[in-house]
Amino acid sequence: MGRIPDAFIDDLLARTDIVEVIAARVPLKRQGREYTARCPFHDERSPSFTVSPTKQFYHCFGCGAHGTAIKFLMEYDRLEFLDAVEELARRAGVEVPRETRQQHQRGDFSELYAACEAAARFFQQQLAASAKAQAYLDKRGVDADNRARFGIGYAPDAWDALKAALGTDERRLALLDKVGLLSKSDSNRVYDKFRDRVIFPIHDRRGRVIAFGGRVLDKDDSPKYLNSPETPLFHKGRELYGLWQVRQAHSKIPRLIVVEGYMDVVALFQYGVNTAVATLGTATTPDHAELLFRNAGDVYFCFDGDRAGRGAAWKALESVLPRMRDGRQAFFLFLPEGEDPDTIVRSEGAHGFDARLRAATPLSEFFYAELSRDVNLGTLDGKARLAERAKPMLAQIPDGAFRDLMQQRLTELTGVGRAAAVEVQSPPRLPRRGATTPAPKRSLVRSAIALLLHQPALAEAATPPYRFVALRQPGIPLLVELIELARARPGISTGAILEHFAEREEAEALHKLAVVDLPGDPEGWRNEFADALARLEEQTHAQRRTELLQRQRETGLSDAEKDELRALLALRLR
Numbered sequence: 001m002g003r004i005p006d007a008f009i010d011d012l013l014a015r016t017d018i019v020e021v022i023a024a025r026v027p028l029k030r031q032g033r034e035y036t037a038r039c040p041f042h043d044e045r046s047p048s049f050t051v052s053p054t055k056q057f058y059h060c061f062g063c064g065a066h067g068t069a070i071k072f073l074m075e076y077d078r079l080e081f082l083d084a085v086e087e088l089a090r091r092a093g094v095e096v097p098r099e100t101r102q103q104h105q106r107g108d109f110s111e112l113y114a115a116c117e118a119a120a121r122f123f124q125q126q127l128a129a130s131a132k133a134q135a136y137l138d139k140r141g142v143d144a145d146n147r148a149r150f151g152i153g154y155a156p157d158a159w160d161a162l163k164a165a166l167g168t169d170e171r172r173l174a175l176l177d178k179v180g181l182l183s184k185s186d187s188n189r190v191y192d193k194f195r196d197r198v199i200f201p202i203h204d205r206r207g208r209v210i211a212f213g214g215r216v217l218d219k220d221d222s223p224k225y226l227n228s229p230e231t232p233l234f235h236k237g238r239e240l241y242g243l244w245q246v247r248q249a250h251s252k253i254p255r256l257i258v259v260e261g262y263m264d265v266v267a268l269f270q271y272g273v274n275t276a277v278a279t280l281g282t283a284t285t286p287d288h289a290e291l292l293f294r295n296a297g298d299v300y301f302c303f304d305g306d307r308a309g310r311g312a313a314w315k316a317l318e319s320v321l322p323r324m325r326d327g328r329q330a331f332f333l334f335l336p337e338g339e340d341p342d343t344i345v346r347s348e349g350a351h352g353f354d355a356r357l358r359a360a361t362p363l364s365e366f367f368y369a370e371l372s373r374d375v376n377l378g379t380l381d382g383k384a385r386l387a388e389r390a391k392p393m394l395a396q397i398p399d400g401a402f403r404d405l406m407q408q409r410l411t412e413l414t415g416v417g418r419a420a421a422v423e424v425q426s427p428p429r430l431p432r433r434g435a436t437t438p439a440p441k442r443s444l445v446r447s448a449i450a451l452l453l454h455q456p457a458l459a460e461a462a463t464p465p466y467r468f469v470a471l472r473q474p475g476i477p478l479l480v481e482l483i484e485l486a487r488a489r490p491g492i493s494t495g496a497i498l499e500h501f502a503e504r505e506e507a508e509a510l511h512k513l514a515v516v517d518l519p520g521d522p523e524g525w526r527n528e529f530a531d532a533l534a535r536l537e538e539q540t541h542a543q544r545r546t547e548l549l550q551r552q553r554e555t556g557l558s559d560a561e562k563d564e565l566r567a568l569l570a571l572r573l574r
Contacts, residue, residue, distance in 0.1 A: 004085060006500065008097055009070075010489050012085065013496045015092040018069045019053050025076055040076055041065040042297060042327030055454070056495035059515050063327035064400060066511055068495040071502070078247070078295055080205065112233055115166070115175040116201075116209040122165055123153025123199040123212075130154045133198055136217050140263065141346065146270050149245055150200060155214060157196035180211065180228040194226065200262040202234065202280065203244035210234045213241065213262050213280065225261065227281045237285040240277040241265060243295065249274045255298040257357070258284065258316070259341045264302075267342040272350040276341070284316035289323050298329045300357055302341055305334035314370055317363060321393060324363070326400040331360035364406060367393075368413065383414035399508075444539075445475035448532040450513040451525050452482050453494055458529045459486035468536035471543060476536075478506055541568050 019035055022028060028035040028051060039049035039060040048062035059066040065075065073084035082096075089096050127133050127147070133154035137147060146152075155162065162181060167173040173190070176182050183193045197214030204210045211228035228234055242265040246253060257276045259265060268276040275296075279288060284301070292299045301316045303309035313332050320330050333356055335344060345353045361369075371389045376382035390410050397403040411417045452458055462483045469480050485500065486492055494514055501507045518525065548565040551557060557565065 004082070005097060006489060009085070009499065010492050010496050012088055012092060012094065013056055013068055013070070013493060013499070014491060015094065016056075016069045016088050017053070018056050018058065018072070018495070019051055021069045021088070021091075022051055022058060022072055039063060039065065039327075052494075054494075055514065056493040057498055057514070059511075064325050064398065065327075066498075066515075067502075068499045070499060075294060078205065083206070109232065111175055112179050112231075113208050113210070115172070115179050115181075116211070116233065118166055119162060119176070119179075119181055119212070120151055120153065120199075120201045120209045122162060123155060123194075123201075124151060125153075126156050126161070127152065127154040127199075130156070132217065136198060140267070140342075141270055142266055143270065146266055149269065150242075150266055151203075151209070152266070153199040153201070155192065155194035155197045155199050159191040159195065162192045162194070163190065178231060179233060180231045193228075196221075197226065200241065200266075202228070202239060202241055204233075204239065205243065205247075207244050210239070211236075211280075215262065225281065236280040236282050238287040238291070239280055240288060240291060241280055242269075242277040243291070245269065246275055246277060247295070253296040255300060255357075256292050256296040257300045257302055257341075258288075258292065259302045260312075261340070261342075264341040268345055268353070271345045271353075273345060273353055283312060284319050286319045286322070289316075289319040293320075293323055293328050297327055298331070300331045300333055300360055302333045302335065304340070305337060309334060310370070313366065317367060317370075318393075320363065321367075322396040322398070324402055325398040326402055328402075330363040331357070332363070332366045333357060333360040364409060367406070368409060372413070377413060383416070386410075387414045387416040443473075443475070444532055444535055445473055445479055446513070448529060448536070449475060449479050449482060449510075450516065450518065451529045451532070452479070452486065453497060453510060453514050454518055455522055455525050455529075456486040456492050456494065456497060457490075458526060459483045460490075461526070461530060462487070462533055468533065468540045471536060471540045473539075541571055544568060 019028065022037075023035075026037045026040050026049075028037050029047070031050075033052070033054065035051040035053070036047040037049045037051075038044055038047050039062055041049075041060060042063040042065075044062050049058065049060045049065075051058045057066060057068050058072060067075070069088060070081065070084045073079050073087055074081060077084070077087075079087065086096055127137075137152065142152070163173070163176065167176050167182075173182070177190075181193055182190050184190050194212060194214040197216055200213040200215070201209045202211040202213060211231065211234035213228070214226045216222070216224055227236065230236065240258075241262055245265075246256065253275060255275055257268070257273065259268070259276055259278050261278055265276045265278050268274070277292075279285075299320070301313055303313045313334070317330070317332075324330065335341070335356075341353070344356070348356075368386075368390070372386055375386050377386065387410060394403065394406050394410065397406060407417060459482070466480055466483065468476065482497070485497065489496075498507070498511060498514060501510055520528070545565065545568045548557060548561055548568070551561070552565070
């Protein structure tokens with residue numbers, strides 16, 4: 001995928017009024033230099049969501065959501081990055097760089113989408129002509145509305161029905177093969193991948209058909225489900241079957257229920273449970289987890305109650321845990337042996353299924369139950385074992401109340417971290433919702449980084465070479481990188497800097513510094529920044545003096561090093 005030039009992103013964000021973008025979707029109220037609202041990403045009564053027109057980014061003091069106008073469109077409108085950029089570019093009346101847009105479409109992708117769409121229409125036509133396939137869907141209780149909603153079709157019981165209908169020349173055959181609709185035998189015979197199966201088209205987040213799943217009509221045939229292979233359009237670890245249909249049914253999705261099969265999703269919709277999605281023949285991946293939470297704050301994983309089901313649930317937990325920021329919830333529903341969502345909803349109806357969801361196991365309970373399964377918590381050794389198992393996993397949870405409470409629960413179970421638990425039970429006073437965070441005491445490097453974040457133009461005064469680059473202190477490489485970034489991209493905003501570091505490990509720390517309320521005014525910040533750099537340079541000189549004096553005592557100095565030491569000693573006397 002082509003990378004959009006940094007200069008274009010900077011210019012686009014500079015042209016974009018983040019207040020206008022968000023106000024079109026969320027009612028904002030002016031409060032001083034910023035705007036506030038009740039957060040659109042979690043339920044709250046008092047406004048804790050702020051939008052800064054000067055820094056060009058938003059931040060929620062309740063759930064921690066934050067970002068630029070691009071990130072807001074990704075989270076609120078549920079767009080992919082490039083689609084969000086295209087939307088802002090359309091608003092600003094500018095064109096995304098042509099080479100980037102073409103790479104986003106990736107050459108023949110329009111033809112690949114067209115091939116999938118043509119195949120979907122073919123399968124639907126075949127369903128209308130197949131009494132056998134229609135009888136199967138009738139037996140499963142799938143009515144005409146849901147057949148149309150999901151675009152369900154049928155692959156005829158023939159080796160080359162699709163190939164003969166759509167692969168009318170070499171180019172079309174190549175497209176069908178590229179989207180995974182053809183297979184090849186050992187003798188190089190090309191034939192239809194899906195034969196005598198009910199077909200479930202898989203849609204992407206824009207509603208385009210990108211792949212297919214096929215289910216046998218006869219329960220004795222195998223494999224029961226057959227999915228498209230990985231293709232340029234389809235990556236099973238990033239897609240969820242039914243998500244497009246859920247989005248069409250809800251302007252704001254109240255929850256998502258993750259099930260295992262296509263028919264489970266369709267049956268739940270049929271009985272009025274229209275928030276179900278399915279992973280596509282694979283365990284829940286980190287990409288799945290991010291996609292789920294981007295669409296709903298509450299996610300329910302529905303699995304069989306056997307060993308395999310609990311194993312799948314644990315893999316889902318491992319993918320979800322690093323994404324459990326405040327305001328998000330995950331639950332696990334384990335079904336009785338021999339049952340699946342399809343059979344449960346048929347026998348108990350939507351109300352019965354909903355009752356089971358209300359009784360689902362919260363992530364926190366499942367987490368400690370599984371880790372304690374073979375542990376004797378009546379012994380010190382057992383408590384130590386649980387603590388050692390849990391601690392590295394708890395470290396993956398984002399900072400916030402959920403992480404604190406999970407740590408507190410570990411302390412209750414094992415006694416480990418008792419002193420820390422007292423701090424959790426008596427937390428420091430939180431900033432007023434909607435208010436800026438007071439600036440904490442910072443190191444000199446941290447102060448310089450914070451000033452630069454709030455006023456990137458300060459970098460103009462820092463001319464290379466940066467003598468403090470040799471200073472062995474945490475944060476020096478980041479400070480140098482920020483100065484060079486701001487100098488290379490004049491006019492860059494705070495929000496654009498955060499966007500630049502969005503996928504980096506420094507992102508969270510930079511965001512925390514960006515939301516503090518710095519004392520003083522921009523002119524005073526200029527003097528503070530110059531003073532900070534001067535003091536860092538003095539510390540660099542002191543570090544070098546110490547090194548040379550130690551070397552003088554141990555091995556002696558060269559003539560050049562003696563001259564350097566004399567110059568450094570003279571600086572100290574000034």
